[in-house]
Amino acid sequence: MEFRKITVAGTPFEMGFAFGEACKEEISALLSELLSDKPNEKLQKTMCFRTLYERYFPDMLEEARGIAEALEVPFSHGLLLQTRWDLNLAPADECTSFACASSATKSGRIFAGMNKDVTEKAREAMILLHMKPASGPRKLLIAYPGSMAGPGMNEYGVCFFGNSLYGGRIRNNSIPQPMMMRLILEQCTAAAAKNRLVSVHRDGHIGFNGNATVCDAQGDMYCIEMFGDQIAVVAPNPEDGFLVHANNLISKVPSMLEIETPSMSGNTIGRTNRMTELFRKQHGCLDEDSLKEVLRDHEGLPFAICRHNGCYPGRQPSFTCMSCVAMPAEGCIWFCKGNPCENPYFLHSV
Numbered sequence: 001m002e003f004r005k006i007t008v009a010g011t012p013f014e015m016g017f018a019f020g021e022a023c024k025e026e027i028s029a030l031l032s033e034l035l036s037d038k039p040n041e042k043l044q045k046t047m048c049f050r051t052l053y054e055r056y057f058p059d060m061l062e063e064a065r066g067i068a069e070a071l072e073v074p075f076s077h078g079l080l081l082q083t084r085w086d087l088n089l090a091p092a093d094e095c096t097s098f099a100c101a102s103s104a105t106k107s108g109r110i111f112a113g114m115n116k117d118v119t120e121k122a123r124e125a126m127i128l129l130h131m132k133p134a135s136g137p138r139k140l141l142i143a144y145p146g147s148m149a150g151p152g153m154n155e156y157g158v159c160f161f162g163n164s165l166y167g168g169r170i171r172n173n174s175i176p177q178p179m180m181m182r183l184i185l186e187q188c189t190a191a192a193a194k195n196r197l198v199s200v201h202r203d204g205h206i207g208f209n210g211n212a213t214v215c216d217a218q219g220d221m222y223c224i225e226m227f228g229d230q231i232a233v234v235a236p237n238p239e240d241g242f243l244v245h246a247n248n249l250i251s252k253v254p255s256m257l258e259i260e261t262p263s264m265s266g267n268t269i270g271r272t273n274r275m276t277e278l279f280r281k282q283h284g285c286l287d288e289d290s291l292k293e294v295l296r297d298h299e300g301l302p303f304a305i306c307r308h309n310g311c312y313p314g315r316q317p318s319f320t321c322m323s324c325v326a327m328p329a330e331g332c333i334w335f336c337k338g339n340p341c342e343n344p345y346f347l348h349s350v
């Protein structure tokens with residue numbers, strides 16, 4: 001089992017068009033599903049994001065226009081594919097992400113990665129997308145049909161891996177989550193990515209709940225917790241030299257902890273603690289093989305780091321559907337489709 005890989009190149013419009021052509025069938029099916037009820041209301045809401053794209057990332061509007069033209073549908077349909085998470089039309093992920101600086105690893109190498117836990121349906125939709133733009137950095141990321149954003153890395157070794165967070169005060173007039181991912185993957189360093197998010201948040205235009213684990217080829221790394229109207233940046237504790245993040249807050253800012261939804265943090269704290277324990281045990285010897293072993297860990301099943309059929313009340317069961325270990329200085333990522341205890345990793349270069 002391996003991810004389907006799509007390579008796109010050229011201007012933003014050309015890349016969008018090529019992506020639309022390559023996954024026409026899946027996008028058509030997704031659009032039919034999304035527009036099966038209240039289509040006008042959804043499309044109206046999606047068009048409200050347009051001014052934020054114009055302000056922060058007009059290239060993504062061109063990509064959406066390319067996708068829409070390939071599908072021969074109106075532009076607003078192309079934009080809906082980018083904003084469905086922000087209109088609550090897509091499920092949230094339960095993930096475990098990490099970044100390891102040279103002090104924590106064997107031979108001083110740098111690593112980052114994650115297990116992405118979603119539904120089986122979402123796993124089948126995931127695509128490995130290789131973007132080679134006419135201007136801007138090359139990118140390798142895990143995308144969904146119609147949306148050219150997701151966890152991955154750019155040619156400078158800047159990585160984005162993320163986690164959902166639960167309970168913050170959602171703020172209106174927020175950039176869509178895929179735009180946040182791409183804002184990170186357009187930067188040359190982790191510090192520049194962090195500064196970009198902090199500045200958009202200061203403008204009042206990040207309003208969702210989520211964590212971004214960012215890292216670069218020099219080993220600079222941060223967890224950026226965006227919690228509606230609040231934001232916190234966490235750097236590694238110098239003794240550890242690594243960052244671990246599941247779906248609970250790690251910044252320990254009292255005003256954020258106060259509004260975190262505790263019912264969601266029970267099993268996630270188990271994953272945070274287990275990965276931290278395994279990293280500390282192997283401190284100074286972590287390498288790509290031992291990191292893959294950590295990502296296969298089953299303590300706390302079904303809500304383990306390698307999740308099998310974890311089910312919250314009222315939600316669909318979720319599984320580890322994508323597992324990856326990135327090597328930012330080497331410019332490549334090991335990707336595994338499905339649970340890493342049952343499936344192989346394949347190496348891909350940015």
Ligand SMILES: [Zn+2]
Pocket residue numbers: 296298306307308339340341342
């Ligand atoms: Zn497993």
